[in-house]
Amino acid sequence: MAEQFYQYSDPDRITGAVDALSAMTEHDRPFTRLVFSDEYKAARAWLQLQFEEIGLECRTDAGGNLIGTRKAASSGEPPRKVIIGSHIDTVAAGGRFDGIAGVIAGLETVHYLNQNNITLPFDIEIIDFLGEELNVWGTSCLGSRHMAGLLNDDLLARKDQDGRQLSDEVHKAGGTGIAATAPRQDAESIIACLELHIEQSNRLEREGIDIGVVIDIPGISRYAITVTGSAGHSGTTRMQERKDALVTASHIVTTIRDFALEISSQDNRHFVATIGRIEVYPNGAAIIPGQVSMILDLRASNAKSRDRFLSSLQLAFAEISSRETCEIGMDPISAASVALMDDTLRTHLANSSEELGLSHISIASGAGHDMAHMSRIAPAAMVFIPCKDGLSHCPDEFATPEAIARGSAVLTHTVLKLAGGDI
Amino acid sequence: MAEQFYQYSDPDRITGAVDALSAMTEHDRPFTRLVFSDEYKAARAWLQLQFEEIGLECRTDAGGNLIGTRKAASSGEPPRKVIIGSHIDTVAAGGRFDGIAGVIAGLETVHYLNQNNITLPFDIEIIDFLGEELNVWGTSCLGSRHMAGLLNDDLLARKDQDGRQLSDEVHKAGGTGIAATAPRQDAESIIACLELHIEQSNRLEREGIDIGVVIDIPGISRYAITVTGSAGHSGTTRMQERKDALVTASHIVTTIRDFALEISSQDNRHFVATIGRIEVYPNGAAIIPGQVSMILDLRASNAKSRDRFLSSLQLAFAEISSRETCEIGMDPISAASVALMDDTLRTHLANSSEELGLSHISIASGAGHDMAHMSRIAPAAMVFIPCKDGLSHCPDEFATPEAIARGSAVLTHTVLKLAGGDI
Numbered sequence: 001m002a003e004q005f006y007q008y009s010d011p012d013r014i015t016g017a018v019d020a021l022s023a024m025t026e027h028d029r030p031f032t033r034l035v036f037s038d039e040y041k042a043a044r045a046w047l048q049l050q051f052e053e054i055g056l057e058c059r060t061d062a063g064g065n066l067i068g069t070r071k072a073a074s075s076g077e078p079p080r081k082v083i084i085g086s087h088i089d090t091v092a093a094g095g096r097f098d099g100i101a102g103v104i105a106g107l108e109t110v111h112y113l114n115q116n117n118i119t120l121p122f123d124i125e126i127i128d129f130l131g132e133e134l135n136v137w138g139t140s141c142l143g144s145r146h147m148a149g150l151l152n153d154d155l156l157a158r159k160d161q162d163g164r165q166l167s168d169e170v171h172k173a174g175g176t177g178i179a180a181t182a183p184r185q186d187a188e189s190i191i192a193c194l195e196l197h198i199e200q201s202n203r204l205e206r207e208g209i210d211i212g213v214v215i216d217i218p219g220i221s222r223y224a225i226t227v228t229g230s231a232g233h234s235g236t237t238r239m240q241e242r243k244d245a246l247v248t249a250s251h252i253v254t255t256i257r258d259f260a261l262e263i264s265s266q267d268n269r270h271f272v273a274t275i276g277r278i279e280v281y282p283n284g285a286a287i288i289p290g291q292v293s294m295i296l297d298l299r300a301s302n303a304k305s306r307d308r309f310l311s312s313l314q315l316a317f318a319e320i321s322s323r324e325t326c327e328i329g330m331d332p333i334s335a336a337s338v339a340l341m342d343d344t345l346r347t348h349l350a351n352s353s354e355e356l357g358l359s360h361i362s363i364a365s366g367a368g369h370d371m372a373h374m375s376r377i378a379p380a381a382m383v384f385i386p387c388k389d390g391l392s393h394c395p396d397e398f399a400t401p402e403a404i405a406r407g408s409a410v411l412t413h414t415v416l417k418l419a420g421g422d423i
Numbered sequence: 424m425a426e427q428f429y430q431y432s433d434p435d436r437i438t439g440a441v442d443a444l445s446a447m448t449e450h451d452r453p454f455t456r457l458v459f460s461d462e463y464k465a466a467r468a469w470l471q472l473q474f475e476e477i478g479l480e481c482r483t484d485a486g487g488n489l490i491g492t493r494k495a496a497s498s499g500e501p502p503r504k505v506i507i508g509s510h511i512d513t514v515a516a517g518g519r520f521d522g523i524a525g526v527i528a529g530l531e532t533v534h535y536l537n538q539n540n541i542t543l544p545f546d547i548e549i550i551d552f553l554g555e556e557l558n559v560w561g562t563s564c565l566g567s568r569h570m571a572g573l574l575n576d577d578l579l580a581r582k583d584q585d586g587r588q589l590s591d592e593v594h595k596a597g598g599t600g601i602a603a604t605a606p607r608q609d610a611e612s613i614i615a616c617l618e619l620h621i622e623q624s625n626r627l628e629r630e631g632i633d634i635g636v637v638i639d640i641p642g643i644s645r646y647a648i649t650v651t652g653s654a655g656h657s658g659t660t661r662m663q664e665r666k667d668a669l670v671t672a673s674h675i676v677t678t679i680r681d682f683a684l685e686i687s688s689q690d691n692r693h694f695v696a697t698i699g700r701i702e703v704y705p706n707g708a709a710i711i712p713g714q715v716s717m718i719l720d721l722r723a724s725n726a727k728s729r730d731r732f733l734s735s736l737q738l739a740f741a742e743i744s745s746r747e748t749c750e751i752g753m754d755p756i757s758a759a760s761v762a763l764m765d766d767t768l769r770t771h772l773a774n775s776s777e778e779l780g781l782s783h784i785s786i787a788s789g790a791g792h793d794m795a796h797m798s799r800i801a802p803a804a805m806v807f808i809p810c811k812d813g814l815s816h817c818p819d820e821f822a823t824p825e826a827i828a829r830g831s832a833v834l835t836h837t838v839l840k841l842a843g844g845d846i
Contacts, residue, residue, distance in 0.1 A: 029705075091705070091707045091709060091710055092705040092706070092707050092710070093654070093704070093705040093710075094710075098656075133709065134707065134708045134709040138708070140709070199659070200656045200658070200659035201656075201659040201660070201661070218658070220658070222708065230817075231516070231816065231817040232813075232814060232815065232816060232817060233521075233623045233624075233789070233790055233815040233816040234695065234697035234699050234720045234722075234816075235623070235641070235643070235695060235720075235722045235788075235789040235790035235791060236622070236623035236624040236695075236788075236789030236790050236813065236815060237624065237695070237789075237813070238624070238687065238695065238789075239680070239683050239684045239687045239688075239694070239695055239696075240684070240687070240688070241813075244680065244697075246676055246698060246699075246701065247676055247677060247680045249673075250672075250673035250674070250676040250677045251673070251677060253669055253670055253673040254670060254673045254674060254677070257662070257667065257670045260662050261662045261663070264661065264662045264663070265662075265663070271662070272657065272658060272659075272660070272661065272662055273662075274657035274667075274708075274709075274711055275669060275712075276657050276669075276706070276707050276708045276709060276710045276711060276712060277703075277706050277707055277708040278669065278701070278703050278706065280700070280701050281516070282452075282514070282515045282516040282517075283515070283699070283700050283701065284514045284515050284516075284557065284699050284700055284816070285557050285561070285645065285697075285699045285700040285718035285720050286514060286556065286557040286563070286697075286699060286720055286816065287514055287515075287516075287517075287699045287816045287817075288697055288699060288816075289698075289699060290817065295708040297657045297658075297708050297709055299657075299658045365658075365659075366656070366658040366659035366660075367656055367658035367659050368658060390655075390659065390660070390664075391655060392655065392656040392659060393654065393655060393656040393657070393707075393709065393710045393711075394653075394654040394655060394710075394713065
């Protein structure tokens with residue numbers, strides 16, 4: 001029974017797909033396939049070919065999502081549908097599996113259905129959601145937000161440093177570039193949204209578990225923090241007379257880390273806070289920094305912990321600002337509440353794992369995912385698979401093809417369960 | 424007697440020249456005229472026209488310095504010469520006066536000599552020294568270093584992030600792109616090098632003094648500091664498991680400031696230390712920073728203070744590195760010892776100020792200048808003029824045309840003194 005998942009999924013085919021997508025990267029910064037980049041366009045063209053080769057009907061929807069549909073045998077109008085999806089964009093210098101594994105898992109399900117001539121009573125949509133990773137416009141999950149009716153005009157009107165407006169980029173990627181203030185019209189007919197993803201942490205690996213059935217996806221809040229000091233000559237401005245924005249920003253960075261460490265040590269629910277992006281102006285070796293911009297990325301499973309953290313931070317900022325004679329501003333960029341995965345689908349995923357002889361646990365997600373947005377409009381659920389040392393968003397990110405095959409088998413098995421006696 | 428400096432210099436003409444040069448900037452980042460940039464080339468072309476209009480013979484030397492020569496009435500071989508020079512490049516988002524004022528002062532001296540049909544027993548060379556400001560190759564004072572025989576192969580072989588090699592850029596700017604390991608051949612015949620510069624601090628303004636006669640230029644040491652942690656997903660990597668290079672770098676920034684503040688408070692000689700430039704990799708909002716590079720800019724009039732600072736820093740780095748489980752590296756980029764200005768020239772400058780009815784003091788420089796390098800091969804001296812609020816290396820940098828005219832008059836008067844009875 002141990003290896004019966006192989007009937008559902010082919011590790012060699014998975015490796016081939018991972019390698020093909022990995023090759024489409026910024027070559028001097030592997031693995032980088034930013035949304036809207038030339039590498040991204042190439043990867044989507046490649047993916048569309050894969051969709052077509054296995055008989056999927058391809059289209060790009062209003063939100064720029066690439067959708068391959070395997071039609072139901074016979075169906076009502078609108079047809080019921082099961083979505084299997086994830087994303088193929090990466091962060092800068094990211095990995096080869098985050099997102100990609102989930103899209104490849106969708107292909108594996110279709111391969112299985114085709115090979116076994118199975119017709120289903122619902123459409124299967126394999127979706128490559130547009131730009132899931134955080135982008136230069138300060139938002140993430142472009143495609144799933146749009147499909148859920150959550151990509152508004154404010155977000156689409158944002159411009160990057162080069163003046164590129166987000167709506168124009170979505171438009172060029174095949175979407176309308178127009179805000180979605182309501183879910184897709186046929187949302188009622190979606191009976192399940194499923195996503196496979198690498199865990200991006202090390203619990204499954206540490207405990208030797210094949211499958212994590214996700215309980216919830218944490219609320220992610222992002223804030224723009226700006227520090228305004230006074231630029232000046234690094235040689236002539238006395239230490240006592242400086243308003244060094246980078247010194248102030250450094251106190252902010254260490255304070256955020258210290259508070260987050262304290263809260264996460266006290267609270268056994270997920271809590272992390274990170275400054276990953278910082279821009280210093282003018283950033284010259286002989287110039288005292290006059291201005292610093294940073295993005296605070298805050299993820300909490302517990303809203304009370306988040307609120308406590310933010311209150312402590314406000315007090316600390318007031319003290320730092322006064323001591324360092326620099327102004328500190330903090331403005332929200334985006335916020336999302338905790339997203340609960342669908343109970344019935346979670347039971348199906350757990351039972352499928354069991355029936356396939358795979359070990360499984362319930363697990364909380366640390367990261368955000370497209371399913372967080374899809375869960376607002378339809379039943380959604382996720383499986384996590386182990387990844388090496390829990391590493392993600394870096395080139396060393398790794399999951400075995402067997403691990404992907406096991407997770408993919410659980411999705412396929414669950415799709416068959418959803419079809420029930422109708423097959 | 425109060426306004427007698429006006430016979431030597433014309434504030435309106437000075438304003439015209441400042442405005443013309445200021446217009447040649449990166450337009451979305453005033454005032455930026457980086458060495459080798461298109462704006463820099465345009466400014467040099469403009470300057471060459473100014474040189475030619477007032478009858479100077481123009482040439483670019485092996486170091487890429489733009490030199491306009493006003494020949495002596497009659498002279499030996501090689502002719503004796505007096506250099507008046509500074510630079511017209513700026514830092515990023517710098518000011519309109521740093522360097523520029525000194526080149527314009529040179530033009531004013533020639534205008535005066537021409538208008539009064541004065542022939543001198545030595546050549547006057549007005550020099551726009553190539554790239555005085557710290558550049559992306561981690562060095563400064565390209566032109567004066569070359570003229571003094573101090574621009575070596577190691578410096579010229581450096582490449583920037585785009586792969587541009589410094590020697591190629593010097594070559595394209597009209598120099599040979601070849602290292603200078605000896606001073607210019609006719610160095611023995613240089614009887615004086617003079618430079619006017621804005622003070623870049625606020626002492627002259629605060630005390631209401633017209634002229635600062637510079638005593639010395641501090642030793643500037645620069646170090647590349649690199650922090651290596653481990654990149655990872657900002658959502659899934661627990662606070663307790665992180666090796667965040669930016670948190671470590673932040674501790675370094677605040678430690679450097681705290682140590683420098685302490686030393687400069689104890690020691691009444693000039694001591695400043697700055698992290699002005701920082702690069703974070705991969706610098707994504709959802710990625711824990713894996714690597715940080717910074718440049719430490721250290722300026723001390725007292726070598727003992729510098730050594731004490733560096734020893735304390737090494738101890739602190741060991742402690743931070745161990746606590747934060749990140750590696751810290753520190754490598755020297757460049758170093759220069761204190762440069763003493765020539766006593767005889769300082770006396771001439773002070774006496775000239777006196778005779779022109781201008782208030783003057785002796786003053787230490789905080790910043791580096793081309794005269795630091797020229798002082799290694801010839802008698803060199805500088806006058807500082809007041810600038811508004813001591814601001815420099817920023818767009819608010821300001822000096823009145825009258826202040827520049829006063830300083831320029833002191834240089835012209837000193838040139839006449841050097842000619843002595845020979846006029």
